Amino acid sequence: MRLNLIAATSTIAIVLASSAYAVDINQAGAKQLEESLTKVVPESVAKDGFVTVKPAGTRYEIIYDFAKLLKKIEPGTFAITGLTPWSMFATPLETGLWSMEGNNSLNVSGNFKAPGQPKTDFTYAIDAFLFSGVFDPAISYFRSGDFSTKAVNFSSKTEAEEVSASFDGMKYKLTSSEGATAGTTNFATSGSASGFLEKISSREVPPVEIRADAIDFAAAVNGLPASKVRDIIMFAVDHADDKKLAVADSDKLKGMLRDAFPLLTSFNETIDFNNLTVSSAAGNGGAKNVNYAITLDGPTDATRFGVGVTAEQISFASAIVPAAYSAFVPHEFQLQFAIADMDFAAFGDEFLKVDFSGDTSSEDSGKKAAERLFKGGELVMDFPKISAVSGVYDAEFSGQIRGRIDTSKDYSMDATVLARDLDKTIAAVQELAKTNADLNQVSFGLMMAKGFAKTDPDGRQRWDISVARNGSVTINGQVIKGAD
Template identity: 60%
Template sequence: MRLNAIVLVCAVVAGMAEPALSADITQQGADNLKRDLTRLLPKDAQKNGSIKVNPAGERYEIIYDLDKMLKTFGSHAGLSVSGLTPWSIFATPEDGGLWKLEGDNSLDVSGTIKAEGQSTTDFSYGIDSYVFNALFDPAISYLRSGDFSTKAIRLTSKTDKEEVKVTAANSTTKLTSSDNEQPGRTNFAASGSMTQLFESVSGTDMPLVEIRADALDFAAAVNGVAAKELREIVAFVIAHADDKKLKRADSEKLKSLLRDAFPLVTSLNETISFNNVTVSAKDGSGGAKSIDYNIAMAGPTNATRFDVGVAAQGITLDSALVPAAYSAFLPQSFSMQFSMPDMDFATFGDELLKMDFTKSKGSDEAGKKAFEKLFKDDNLVIGFPKISAVSSMYDVDVSGELRGHSTSQKDYSLDASILVRDFDKTITAIQDLAKTNPDLNQVSFGLMMAKGFAKTDADGRQRWDINVAKDGAVTINGQVVKGAD
């Protein structure tokens, strides 16, 4: 295992694990705090002044020398960075052993990445202002609450073939936490927004594309986090970062830590919404009033459900690539939801802990077995609770479930329901287009055949309940369309 930037950052956070015992601000207190912040870092980082702590009135000033920290974990031969300046964070001891953390910093760096066999990349990253006020709890080595804001974020990346620019005006984030009903576990929640997003992409092989959004809003929650156990795992990884392989005793220790931490979380959910999105390119423009994305995971460890969804409303497209006669068939709204129900993380974890961390060989096979256990002996189930598309010419809803195996593309079954409103209107529209495009006559004929299998629901929609059995047999609304293979 090699120490990298992510491990280094985790070390800084996990290192502040001692409670604020005294409100007296002293040099000895500063020295103790520095010791805690650097105790998990490499020895070079403890000596080269990457982190300094000084008394500052009624609080401590923690100075992170970002340039020295970058060099601590080993600067890549092909990486050069300029403009890194120290950041200051002020820490004030609070009642109950907590720390109040405050900061107001900025960032304006640029650099170059040269990788063998790849194009040189020039990049820059800047933030005019990054302000935060947070409450840190050493008992869980994480923030209990906090308010964060940024102004004028900008990022550029350029190679000899492509250039990307990203900017955002302002962002705000609010973090809260609470004790989980399970002792020793913590719930975290965050929400916030970012305004005036802009991205442009251009290159030698593609014309300029510009993407804009008035705002991005997000909300997320992670419940039942094993914060203390995660801190111990981070400490273990850092302590063994340079080990090529673990000793038997260390392997058992890691398994014990993982066992205590499992499950890492009991549930999670996240939603992201883009408002007033526009896309401009050489061949046309388009956009949507809103684009929403969500993920969620919940349920007992032996029957966990994972959901992901995306939806767009108020979709528009203005392009010469789409003839006017066909524009009415473009969806005005669209949504898609998928799920993976009944995942067995309990058995997955048990199987994973059978791995021998003292050996590198055989880990892929062990991981494959654990993956199969996750889906209960490789019985993979993918649900699609809702896939819908609406335009002035159609209104379609699809739902169902696909069952199979992750190791095979043949042995599967499908149950699906298709509901269509105003199906006759759709058929008529296709027939009108077929007058100028005869190729659509076949589409029209296929829709007429499908109508013959349809049932009519109480709300007037046409319904097709479709079953595809593992033996290849297909039925629609109970009628056999195809026999077994």
């Protein structure tokens, strides 16, 4: 949601960079600004008056009539009511930057139908969307900004399913700084949303309600060549109606992409759900805190993409889980995994061989680019930590798996498994086996595993496991299985 709102306001402002406007506010300046703003929309829409600009005291008022933008869409495919114009105010500063601000609301309803899909009815309302910031024509983006929304509500409904979501309000801030490489910029945003509520119901699944007291988030992208990305977007708009690019235009696009590469040097995002609860007829659950994080970093020839999920103070109550098994439900969980050693430099080189003019070799070039992303077709997956803790177990896994993107049979693995109080876990399983004989095999397997374990200084038991590509398996240096 927050990124969509930032994108919307930045798209509206993006062509303020087309030329430098005088600090004096007049009709000539308004006309020049209006002509520049219409460059980012199809010519047919621009002629309909989608964008208008007029002097407003010491600033310009920019009005966007979104109904005119959508009126050419086939009514049988998409229909919307309640869409009113939005306005923002732009003040040219003597520094060459622009001061931007706006205060708008939204309350629309409608429906859409995708081919082969049922009709979907929707509503979308924002009591207020306020923003103020400083726009930099040199990078065609906000240098800084404060954004907030009040009372956001959304719903969608088909014959088989209904979804609604809302939150009381959201606040977030955007900042920027110069990147390490000339011509690049670092952007960061952070904020929070309060009173989140989502309801889901369908014919097949009982109603589900998801709540969170607050959602905190932060994101940062470094080394973005903002002005070059702007030029690529403008090129795409100019050629949006072309069925295929001319050879000269294809070469031009390749040159622009080559000049902009790499598109960034790193990216990271974190989202924290505070007091998350899930309620349904099947049971209730939740966690005091759930954290989600993604990262993309490293040199272009050895890039690493990582994902992490952590849940603390987990609770779960359901008739689906018998009381005797409740102790096995984890109250803490952590998952970290990453795809490592991706070669985006080689990917970019191969991708730019694609013929954007529509030659049949484009598909093959795209496939080769994907293959070169993984060096020699080698896929490397890291698992820095996977852990779970409950009343009867405390286990942790870490390791690395190497394989190939063209087969699931050729792989190797090096991993470490750690367990605390394994005797307690075995005893709990044996107790359950008194009423479920199938668990005797699990108990036997745990006791066998204990026989192979080593004991670490902190008392945890350790298994260092190695699976070679030839099929052999060793645990703590002992050969458990020979080569295939």
